[in-house]
Amino acid sequence: MESTPTPGSGPWTNPLEHCPRTRRLVPRTGHLRHSLGLFLLSFWLLSLAQAHTASTAYLQVSAMSDRISGRLELPLRDLEDRFGLDTNEDGQLTWGEFRRRGAEIEAWVRRGLVWSSGTNALPWTTAEWQVSQRQDEGYAVLDFQVNEVAEVQLTYGLLWDQDPLHRCLVFWNAASRPGQVLALSPTDRTWSVPAPGATTSAGWLTLVREGVHHIWTGYDHLLFLLALLLPAVLRRTPTGWAPVGDLGSALRDVIKVVTAFTVAHSLTLILVTLGWVSLPSRWVEVTIAGSIGVAAFANFRGRPRLGDSGIREILTSPWAVAFLFGLIHGFGFAGVLTELELPPGHLAGPLLGFNLGVELGQLACVLVFVPLAFALRATWFYRQGVLPVGSALILLMAAGWVVERSFGLGFMPL
């Protein structure tokens, strides 16, 4: 250092500009021209973005029903800068260099990262230090657990006293709001862990979406419905299938089927989620596959027969089939909701959201199918093609699924 003049001592003083190549301070010459030139060094890079990511900590937090578990990842470069870990100063940090200071670093983490409930600091347990790699940079990893879920607050204050541009990215995972990310900054240091089940509108919408997603990608529910709806635009006559006269009577059948299915599966969905009933999942899956076959098979009986009664009567009234097997499909939906590990006692909101999603997804498909089917109902194509061939295909799929699910095989394409 060759000069440390006082700032503001002259009209042109930015005397601390330094030469780029030698990294030495330029003596103050009073020469405007020189200092302006040097100033550019730090000036013209304006548009080159830092593809290098700034100092960022990653905090993954998951809420369980009775505890919060998580993982904190801190950039090793920043820890080195603070603790001088690279003792041999070769620019390469080894596990040994880090491990020797592990306890000290953990104590520092515990001072800067505080879990609290009300005014009480909460104890939290940590696992042993590990490491990770993100974007080609090394991170120190600390897994932890907080044995409390009610009104938990996080106060984060690590590394800001050495880099105010440091951010802590919190990845919050819970059934009520999966995959939420937020950034903690010096002006925003605290985060209230959402109460279990305290679903925000955004979280609730996520569950609605989850419901839609499930019905659209769980092909078995849709196929079951489709098998029941294929004949809705037709009616049975002694000579076989005939088109219904008006949209009204077709819609009546459709509404009957959809409503029966909805009421039934909602009923079991609620009962299972509340933990009042349960069935082995393989049994449920096999029965669902079987139900698709039954529904499709019924479509081959176009003519009513004398003496149809009992089981046959039921088979030929699609709404009854929809209701009966809808109960079983409800068990299937509940399985998805159970996987989300919803905390007990806060089920109403998520349950409603998910169910609404299922119904919306189902309704969308019905709205696509019914007008098409109605328009084509009188054609040979529909009566001799779509109905029997479609039903046969569905039956085939169902048979495949029954075998697959019964024996835990995996040969079906869907």
Add this chain to the structure above:
Amino acid sequence: MNWTSPRCLLFVPLGLALQGFAPVSGATVWRPNQDSDVIATVRTGGSSAADRELRNLRQTLAANPTQPSLALEVAQRALDRGKREADPRFLGQAELALAPWKDLPDVPVPLRLVRANLHQTLHNFPAALADLNQVLKEDPRHLQAWLMKATVHTVQSDYTQARTAAAQLLGKADDLVATAAIAQIGIATGNAEAACRQLERALEQESSRPADPSRTAVRVWATTMLAESLAGLGRSVPAEHRFREALSLDPTEPYLLAAYADFLLSQNRPEEVLTLLAAHRSQDGLRLRCAEASYRATGERPTHEVTVLAEQFAAARARGERVHLREEARFELRLQRQPARALALARENWQVQKEAADFQLLWEAAQAVPDEPTLRELKEWPAPAGFVPRLPGEPQL
């Protein structure tokens, strides 16, 4: 279409349903087996004297955080390192040094100027201009402030204000600096031919002066500006010559390396990009160019580089940064082949900065989609030098 297949009902809604479900990716975590395992590179090339010096200065400052000359020294050095190495951690150190003056009404002019520089480096242009205007209010003859103001206005395409600011430099500042400040506005507003002539003349005068290492940065700046502008005009031979001249003056300047790499890519010479940047792999600012060059050279997407870049952009986005928009748009367009995403990013970027590269990127993305309204909107805009935006169906000149 055989609509008896139940799957036909699923195509559209399935596609829609899957969109919002990109999971947050976790990193692989492990516990090293041996103490000798390297877990991070904390400084590239070991600890340098400059590193130690800056660290010592920071420690001294930590003990006296309100000492203006010390704060200025640390902020300036950290800012220079941050720009030089395209490493935002140094920018954080600069910000920390300036923190005690954050909410004070009276900030010494030199500190305010460094702060303006920091703001513009972080693409916080309004804050940079507020500080610059305050500096100029206190000292209307502050040429550095006028120069920076001219550049910030140019980047934001406020050319009237940029010209007013640059005019303040005429006759008062170094000829080469004043010429370059005015030339950059000319280049941005379609007068690249004249700007190139002025720059060539000023550089010629410069070369007749005795060699002065303290003027290297200015010469590199002006020469690179000239080279980029010549390249834009399609005069690739003199452009190449100027790029090499600038590199002979300073072979490690990241902006220059990036500009030359872009030139080589535009000339379809990806192998040379890989050679050029081979020694600068630690310069993360150049990673995108490397990845692009390697994709073009081999025809295979460099999967590791692409993953790292994607994660970096995702993290920056989560942090709420808007510094990377141009790079991210380019990444989506050329490496991810996602024109729609690229267009959205290029549009967002166009709101922040409007340099030639931003124009071309937006144009390229809009063509790839294609998006006629954007293309028509850009036709109204003064195109950068040598760039003739042609709507589909328009005759080639």
